[in-house]
Amino acid sequence: STQLDFHSPYGCSKGAADQYMLDYARIFGLNTVVFRHSSMYGGRQFATYDQGWVGWFCQKAVEIKNGINKPFTISGNGKQVRDVLHAEDMISLYFTALANVSKIRGNAFNIGGTIVNSLSLLELFKLLEDYCNIDMRFTNLPVRESDQRVFVADIKKITNAIDWSPKVSAKDGVQ
Template sequence: MQAIGLSPVVDKHHITATSRQLYEYLKVFDKSHDKYIPQEIKRLDREKLTILLKSLLDGDGNKHSKHGWRYTTVSQRLADDIQEIAIKCGMAASVTLDKEGFYRVYTSTTRTTQCNLGANRSEWVDYDGMVYCVQVPNSIVMVRQNGYAFFSGNSKGAGDQYVRDYARIYGLPTVVFRQSCIYGTRQMGVEDQGWVAWFIIAALTGQPITIYGNGKQVRDVLFVDDLLNAYDAAIANIKIAAGQVYNVGGGPERTMSIWAEFGPILERLIGHPIPVSISDWRPGDQPIYISDIRKAERELGWHPAVGVEVGIRRLYDWVTTHQHLFV
C-alpha cells in the first residue's frame, strides 16, 4: 500500500488506509448489487490476476474444501467476473444462486485450464443464438451455461493432442482420425453441420438454401460406410495404428465443389432447379480441402469404396423415405 502512495494504519485486526483518488476511481463501479471488475483489470496477465483473486477470496471468500474456495456476492456481474478471472488463473469455477439471493462462486485447483488471452484481446459479446453457430475466427470463446464456464473453439485440436499424449505417456492404444466431410444415411444435417445431408434435406423439404461464397469451394467427401471400415481397419491393425494419426477422408478421388458440382447432381435427382441465395464468404472458410489419405491406405490397408454420386444417391433415397423426420 505504501508503494502506491497510501499511508496505512495498522492495528491488531485491521489495516486501514484512505485515499480520495482511489475513492473517486472505485465509486463509478456502483453499489453492492451492481459491482463489477473493469475490463482493463481482467486483461492483466495471469500473475497479477492471481494476486487479485487471492485478495478477493481473502476478503469475501472462505475455504469450502481441501482444494477450493467460495466467493460470495449479491452482484451477478461481479460473480461472472470472478469466475472469468479464476479460469484465467488456471482454476475450475462455477456460479450458483442461493435462496437468499447470494451468488456463490466456487473455485477449485483440482482442474486447470490455460487461458493466455493477452492485453486488449478479450471482448464481451451478447449472443443469444445456438452455441454451435457462433463464429469467432482464430479465437477462443468462453461460454457460460447453468453456472459453468466452458472454452469453445479449440476442442478438436485439444482432443487430438490429449489422445496422442495418452498413447505417448501412458501407453494406451489410442488412434486419432482427422476426418474430412463425412456424409451418409441417418445423418440429420443442418446448415452448419453435415452440409451434404443438409442440402438434400433442405431441397426435399422446401427449406431455404444459402450458399456462402461462390459455391466452388472444393471438399473431399467420405461415405459413412467407408468411415466405419476405417475404424475396423485401425482395430484390426492396432499394433501398427496405436499412437498414430491418420487423415481419413475421400481423398483426391472423391471430391466435389459444394454447389457448383453438387448442385447439378442434386437437381438431376430431384428433377427441377433448386433456388438458392448467395451470401458473403464466411471467415475461415477454406477454398480447397482434400485429405491426404496415403498413410491410412499404406498402414491400415484401407481405401474408400463408395463413389461420390453413388453415396449421394443412397443418402438422397434415405432422406426421401424419411422426410417426416425433417418437417
C-alpha cells in the same frame, strides 16, 4: 514436423483433443488413434447448416422434391471444394483400424474421400438436381472468414499403414 495453425477456437479444441489422445498412447500405453475426418455423410445423418453440409443439402433437395420450396443460402460462390467420405467407408475404416490397432496406436491420420471424391457445392447441387429432377435455387451470402476454399484430405499415411481407402464414390453415395 508441421507447425499447427488452428484458424479458430473450434479448430484449437479439436487440436487439443488430438494431442490428449496421442499423449495417452505415448505416456500410458493406451491404444489410442486420432482420425482427423474431412466431410462425412450418409443415410440418417442429422445435418445442420454448419456441419454435415452434404446431408443438409440432400435434405433441402428432398424438401424441394416434396414441394417445400423454402429459400436457403450458401456462403460464398458455391465453388468451395471438399472431399467427402461416405459413412460405409468410415465404418470400414474403424473396423480395419481396430483390427490393426497395435500397428497404428499413437498416430494421427487424415481421413477423407480424397480428390476422387471431392465436390464443390455447385457440383453437389447439380447431382441433386439431376437425381431428383428439381431446381435448387439459393441466395449467396458473403464468404465466411473461417472457410477454406479447397480442402482435400491426404490419406496416404492411413492407406500405407492398414491398406484402407474409400470405396463409395461421391455420386453413388449422394444417390
